[in-house]
Amino acid sequence: MGLIWMLMAPLSMFYLIKTALHQIALHPVTDTKVQWGVFVIVFIPIAIGLCIFGWYAWKEEYKRQM
Amino acid sequence: MSTSPKGIWKVIGASSVGTLIEWYDFYIFGSLATVIATQFFPQTNPTAALLSTLATFAAGFIVRPFGALVFGRLGDLVGRKYTFLLTLIIMGGSTFAIGLVPSYESIGFAAPVIVLLLRLLQGLALGGEYGGAATYVAEHAPPGKRGYYTSWIQTTATLGLFVSLGVILLVRHGLDSDINVSIQKFNDWGWRIPFLVSIVLVGVSIYIRLKMNESPLFSRLKSEGKVSVNPLKESFGHKTNLKMVLLALFGATMGQGVVWYTGQFYAQSFIETVCKVDFEQSRTMLIWAILFATPFFVVFGSWSDKVGRKWIMMAGMFLAIIFYRPIYQQFLDLSDITTYQTQTPVSVSEPVIHTDEINEQTITTTSMVKTFADGFAYTQKSRDTVFVGASKPVADAAPVYTEKKLSTTVYWKFVFLIFVQVIFVTMVYGPIAAFLVEMFPTRIRYTSMSLPYHIGNGVFGGLTPFIALLLTTINTGDKLVGLMYPIIISFVCLIIGMVYISNKADPDVSD
Numbered sequence: 001m002g003l004i005w006m007l008m009a010p011l012s013m014f015y016l017i018k019t020a021l022h023q024i025a026l027h028p029v030t031d032t033k034v035q036w037g038v039f040v041i042v043f044i045p046i047a048i049g050l051c052i053f054g055w056y057a058w059k060e061e062y063k064r065q066m
Numbered sequence: 067m068s069t070s071p072k073g074i075w076k077v078i079g080a081s082s083v084g085t086l087i088e089w090y091d092f093y094i095f096g097s098l099a100t101v102i103a104t105q106f107f108p109q110t111n112p113t114a115a116l117l118s119t120l121a122t123f124a125a126g127f128i129v130r131p132f133g134a135l136v137f138g139r140l141g142d143l144v145g146r147k148y149t150f151l152l153t154l155i156i157m158g159g160s161t162f163a164i165g166l167v168p169s170y171e172s173i174g175f176a177a178p179v180i181v182l183l184l185r186l187l188q189g190l191a192l193g194g195e196y197g198g199a200a201t202y203v204a205e206h207a208p209p210g211k212r213g214y215y216t217s218w219i220q221t222t223a224t225l226g227l228f229v230s231l232g233v234i235l236l237v238r239h240g241l242d243s244d245i246n247v248s249i250q251k252f253n254d255w256g257w258r259i260p261f262l263v264s265i266v267l268v269g270v271s272i273y274i275r276l277k278m279n280e281s282p283l284f285s286r287l288k289s290e291g292k293v294s295v296n297p298l299k300e301s302f303g304h305k306t307n308l309k310m311v312l313l314a315l316f317g318a319t320m321g322q323g324v325v326w327y328t329g330q331f332y333a334q335s336f337i338e339t340v341c342k343v344d345f346e347q348s349r350t351m352l353i354w355a356i357l358f359a360t361p362f363f364v365v366f367g368s369w370s371d372k373v374g375r376k377w378i379m380m381a382g383m384f385l386a387i388i389f390y391r392p393i394y395q396q397f398l399d400l401s402d403i404t405t406y407q408t409q410t411p412v413s414v415s416e417p418v419i420h421t422d423e424i425n426e427q428t429i430t431t432t433s434m435v436k437t438f439a440d441g442f443a444y445t446q447k448s449r450d451t452v453f454v455g456a457s458k459p460v461a462d463a464a465p466v467y468t469e470k471k472l473s474t475t476v477y478w479k480f481v482f483l484i485f486v487q488v489i490f491v492t493m494v495y496g497p498i499a500a501f502l503v504e505m506f507p508t509r510i511r512y513t514s515m516s517l518p519y520h521i522g523n524g525v526f527g528g529l530t531p532f533i534a535l536l537l538t539t540i541n542t543g544d545k546l547v548g549l550m551y552p553i554i555i556s557f558v559c560l561i562i563g564m565v566y567i568s569n570k571a572d573p574d575v576s577d
Binding site: 001005008019023035038039042046049050052053056057061062 | 124305308309312313315316521525529532533536540558562565566
């Protein structure tokens, strides 16, 4: 299942950035840019964390731990 | 190494009071966001509006993980007691200061800048507080009762919200015998009182905490010279611990965060803004639900000592995933006015006409309150435009039905539906402090457990109302689309938690 979490990270970021760009294009006001900008900046490191988690899961690190 | 039964209650009392006050401080800002916005952030100035967005929307939540890093590190270096004493002082000081900041009209642009900085300090302090309190209590608790004793700390976040709502309602009603005058006074200057009151509460809590001893496990570690030299590096630089931090985040705290904020924040926001229920009712029903559900934090915390933490938390997430949409659909159905439109109201108030001049045209808003036999009432607002040169108003839009006052029966049904959601919160949140404490070693516990908790609760959870609202603006056809965010996050967390988390409670946390 580790592979699923590793793939989920870039896919969710791609979807988030695509939605953000689309929404900013639809409503190019400061509030929209700030809100979506904050979401993207905050969730990038979390997505990297999910990718690392997936890597550990794939390597069965958690099986050894449990 | 545990404290005597009498001593543990002093530890829990002192830790819980301080943590409750910190949550209270943090939530009054959110509960008074609209009042604060009018005092400090004029929407006509784009830069001030930007600061408003940052301050009221994101800053407090997003800096919480940074607070976890700063104060978690400090807690693992110098001790739990002094660190969470410091966070209490910072939180209390910044909350009190918000109550003193002059308005935008008095000091101009400095007002929103100061408020934003104080909000950042609040977020940082909260990021350091919870991990310290949970760790402190857990390190005093005897094995086999850690879930029970730490669950008292878990009640503080919900009780902090409860106290903040209660204080705001009391002050809002208590400034004048005439309720309308009282609300006016509250909006003018009375909103400062809940902030200023904080300093008294914090003063008492500091006095209590100063009398406390350091955690016995940390004291032993210190006397043996085994305190971590670099907690951040040990927590996140070493694979053995980092993988547990990531598991705590993706398998527990991220789901817990969205369930917490959906049940207690998004529910209120949905009832007020989507169902259009009256301001007072939407808050008092949350107060009742919280009051009835809060004991269940202790029930589930205690139960987790017997059956393990994992399955109680996972069950809470599972039930939330299954029941969110039916519960919110009930909110919509119960507050629907369609059936009332075919009935004759028992009373209709005199129409109140309000006019606005926009681009040389006159917009008239006519408001009428209609009350029905079972006590249900709503305000019907119709807007008409009188164009230049025209003598008659032209119908502009369909009437809007707001400020619904629910009948007693429906009101208590709403309370029950919120109560059910808070029960989900108690399931995921009651055992989680003990779960996190048991995951990490004493020397880096404060740092290691604080970060996943505050990313899960602060970022994933805290942003729930905003992300849910944004989703409703993207897909306007489905009023329940906002629930997709907590449902998806809880689902991913549930799967990860079920597959990778162990149900075995660690009997010894002195490692």
